Amino acid sequence: MAKKSVNVFLLSGNDASLIHAEADKLVRSIAGENPDPFAFELFQEGDAGPTAAMLYGMLRSLKSPPFLGGQKTVWLKHFTGFDAEGEKKGGDTVGGALRDLAELIGAGIGQDIVLVMDGVGIDRRRALGKACEAVGELRLFNQPDRKKMGWERTMVAYIQQAAADKGLTLRDDVCNFLVDIVGTDTSRIDVELEKLICYCGGTKQPVTMADAAAVCTGQAEEMIWVMGSALGSRNLASVLQVVNSLVGQEKDDDRAARSLIINAANYFREALRIKVFMAEQRISNAPGLKRFLEGASAEEKNALVAEGMTFVNYHPYRAMKLAEEIGRFSPQEMIEAIRVLRDALWQCMSSATAARVSLENALIRIVGCGRR
Template sequence: MKRQFGVVMAVKKASATSGGAGNIIAVVGTDDLRVKEAALKLSKELSPPDSGDFGNDVIEGIAESAEHCGQIVRSTLDALQTLPFFGGGKLVWLKNVNFLADSVVGRTNAAIEGMEAILDYAEKLPPEIKFLMSVGAVDKRRAAWKKLSKVADVRVFDRPDTTKSGWEDAVIAQVERRGRDLGLRFDHAALEMLVHLAGEDTRQLDSEIEKLSLYVGENGRVTEDVVRLLVPLNRAGVVFELGNAIGRRDLRRALELVRTLIYQGQNAIGILLAAVVPRVRNLLLAADLLERHPKLPRGSYGSFGGALERLPSSETAHLPKKKDGSGLNVYPLFLALNEASKFTLPELRAALKACLEANLKLVSTSIEPQLVLERLLVGMLTKKR
């Protein structure tokens, strides 16, 4: 049986004293693939043995309008109120619910009052009736969500928020676990490249890992070159590759990638702020750390992160933090450690200053944007004689 890659899963159990908590299960989240997989597995586990179709009621929960939402609510209540045809147990599965979200349909009275009516009735179900819900996006300000959290066993499968620093950490850990299942060994650079190319898309990540496994074989090693060969280079991938080219001090590749992005219609300021500035800043921070703390471990991400956390706060106050405030955003600095040795500290300080000057030229002059970026890269990446 094929194992599927999974992103971070948070599970919240209802309290033991909640009415109906034992027979109401909700699988929710923005990771559609994982929600569907988990709900399907639970439906098989919760279905009464040897009941066939008579022991299961499946209601499609995708509402296209307020009227349609009302029909779904009525069908669900009818299914919950109907006793098993031959006695014994029964499963009611409200599938692919979309009206708990903050949407046009989700804000209607039919959705708000309907979901509350369903939960009010489900809370009083006899033990032999199981109620399963699979839900996509959820508006957590809704009273229905708060009630659901109290009366049900809620299992959350959300995609990582790529707008927050450090989102890669959770996905990287999952890719490594999936790789171990298939006997793959990822180089650090290959792992980072794969995550940035596929992003938080569970389906694409799983597909790409399967492809890599077929290519390198069992107990194979996945290198950066293998990922570059097999995984499609989307816009995010080009931006990521540009950062890598800067880190490798590969001027020719950096110029090619800038021209590719400009040809694709990308904004020059966006390229500067998304690809160039973050990499230069991380290189500068990494080089500065190594100069002040030359004994910091470089071989292991965990060891480096632990050593960094043990430094006095005065030594790390300037380092980037995760947006949720849970600690330092360590991974980009770890990846920049080896690349930083290709530059001197004065070169990196000058490069960051040059980025500021390029930004000013892009917003305040009529110089061709591509020319501004190319001049910046030539000045940064050309080794001084």
């Protein structure tokens, strides 16, 4: 736990997934689940990447006291430009802005302001890393190295912590099995745990080896869960990171990309069915869908499956999570997403365009240019 006097936190390393998760958790602990907009400022790069203008906007915020007194939290979220830090201050470059930021942190920001920054690529030998280490906390999260002894123990610790954060208790044999499944890919930990929670019916149910073996295997299933979760977040950076991870695991890039196009289209088809069903049944929210499925008889479910509503056979918890995700898309956007993915698949089959290019272009249209 950080000292109360520390008001500068920098989380970095080479493991983006772990850095992001730890930063999210830290900010919640400081500012709460629903931060006061008058006491919380978020700075996050857009699709064009990091800019000096955004950083200088954050610098102005760090020099301004909280609007209504008390404490203000400033968060530089999931930043990707730390490696651009330069030697000279000023100018209209990211590197110059980072140097100015290092100088401000070294001089000290107001005790009524808490600064949290996270993202890969910090060089602790440069000014920003040194300043944060001197006056605050620099936390490094690096992906375990398979070539070094003890990487399995490190992964077990990550899995146990992630499970504890969700209120889930895992036996040692299940943790070791998950290490075999995910290797050193920490980005898969959350996905595998969510699969277990859905399969077992919540966090209070014990997870056995049989449960883990039933749902935590198979590349095809992994693609469906991971891609669906990323699309549901409606965060372009997360979606493209998933594409990079999943396509990179396959020998045939084109085949993997085509599979992801199909899986993404299936996600939106299922989402649209759920959206229509909830409207017809006058179910107003995701927990309401969960309650409906828990109370439905086998005969009612069979009748709905015959009408194409196959999601009624999902575990109610999984259906609820999916319903929460699709709230970020309107029915019109879902239909347009299916059309965009159809065209992307056709482009793969009828032109020389690489399947991954078609996939990423489609996802940018669906996720990158719509509502958040």
